[in-house]
Amino acid sequence: MVEIREVRTKGERRRFVNYVNILYKDVPQFIPALYGDDLTDWDPKQNPAFAYCEAKCFLAYKDGKIVGRIGAILSRLANEKWGLNRMRFTQVDFIDDYEVSAALFKAVEDFAREKGCEEVHGPLGFTDLDREGMLIEGFDRKSMFITYYNHPYYREHLERLGYDKDVDWVEYLIDIPYDERTVTRLDKLAERVMRYSNLHVAQLQSRRDYKPWVEKVFRLINEAYRELYGTVPLSEAQIRRYADKFIPLINPELACFVADDQDNLVAFGVSAPSMADALKKSNGRLFPLGWMRVLRALKVNDTLDLFLVAVTEEYRNKAVNAIILNHVLKGAQKMGIRVAETGPQLETNEKVQHQWNFFHTTQHKRRRCFVKRLDV
Numbered sequence: 001m002v003e004i005r006e007v008r009t010k011g012e013r014r015r016f017v018n019y020v021n022i023l024y025k026d027v028p029q030f031i032p033a034l035y036g037d038d039l040t041d042w043d044p045k046q047n048p049a050f051a052y053c054e055a056k057c058f059l060a061y062k063d064g065k066i067v068g069r070i071g072a073i074l075s076r077l078a079n080e081k082w083g084l085n086r087m088r089f090t091q092v093d094f095i096d097d098y099e100v101s102a103a104l105f106k107a108v109e110d111f112a113r114e115k116g117c118e119e120v121h122g123p124l125g126f127t128d129l130d131r132e133g134m135l136i137e138g139f140d141r142k143s144m145f146i147t148y149y150n151h152p153y154y155r156e157h158l159e160r161l162g163y164d165k166d167v168d169w170v171e172y173l174i175d176i177p178y179d180e181r182t183v184t185r186l187d188k189l190a191e192r193v194m195r196y197s198n199l200h201v202a203q204l205q206s207r208r209d210y211k212p213w214v215e216k217v218f219r220l221i222n223e224a225y226r227e228l229y230g231t232v233p234l235s236e237a238q239i240r241r242y243a244d245k246f247i248p249l250i251n252p253e254l255a256c257f258v259a260d261d262q263d264n265l266v267a268f269g270v271s272a273p274s275m276a277d278a279l280k281k282s283n284g285r286l287f288p289l290g291w292m293r294v295l296r297a298l299k300v301n302d303t304l305d306l307f308l309v310a311v312t313e314e315y316r317n318k319a320v321n322a323i324i325l326n327h328v329l330k331g332a333q334k335m336g337i338r339v340a341e342t343g344p345q346l347e348t349n350e351k352v353q354h355q356w357n358f359f360h361t362t363q364h365k366r367r368r369c370f371v372k373r374l375d376v
Helices: 010-023 035-041 076-082 098-114 153-160 180-197 207-224 236-249 276-282 290-299 321-335 350-358
Strands: 002-006 053-062 065-075 086-094 119-122 134-137 164-175 255-259 265-273 303-311 339-342 361-373
Touching (some): 010 065, 098 119, 180 321, 207 303, 236 265, 276 290, 321 350
Parallel strands (some): 303 339
Antiparallel strands (some): 002 053, 053 065, 119 361
16 A cells, blocks of 8 residues: 655655655666755755745655655746646655555655645746756667656656646757868858957856856846746745856866856856756765765766757847857867767747757757646
């Protein structure tokens, strides 16, 4: 018999966050998220999203052993923005046992009904910058620390429980070019765009220079991402929180901030060497030794993680992305990086996908947001 327990104590929250490391301990493709970040996400005192969200998380037990987990998030701001009445599910993991998955989703659906919701969808986080989407293709590929990894049987369980496709995201592997023709072509295009549009790349000398630009990044995200699936505007408190997360990852040669002649941010691209192997060895923990592995990964690596990119509406369709790609490409070549990997991109977001036309790419993963209409 499966028992579902709501997570209420700090110890239970730690077990909730750590369960995925136990479930996937023998799966080489699984990469854990940062353990500390996952803990603080569920702490109303540390996650500003609780200003407009209500959330619960649950653990499933069978024969006295944890066999699954799931979170539920009611984002009042998202429902208001999109004119929907939905509950989100998040951080769902379970053994291949239909009794377990059914019990977990029943807990979320019961909470949704209690709150008057008409639908449940996910996996989604508190914001669009959290992990989202269940992997449905690319199980043989190593995950990124900013994305979920899950077993293939998850999809079968959800469909059996009445969940259908709402939207898909795709991910790409990009070969870093070293041939003179491609490099020169991109360099000339970037120089031409900067000259004609009177733009420049902000020159950052130290970490003290990063913070104002990173905060500008998240304000631009509010503008550039506002029409993307499930997004809500970030508050000033959230902007500061995400900025503090990203600043330690920034290498000026791999992050590009494009500004106009008034130093207004008009476009950006943020990337960093992959921390996947470092976090795998430390189960997502930075202490006691994880931070040393992460620092080494940020300096010596052959893989680049592409996190975020955006352009203001005024400068879209003006090839400004070429400035970002050219800057990051030069930094990647200097480090000897051979391949870059994108985060999830909506399958309908052709503008973002077209920016990779300069490169040889492979669409290697697909993930899905599911939705279910509730009988209320």
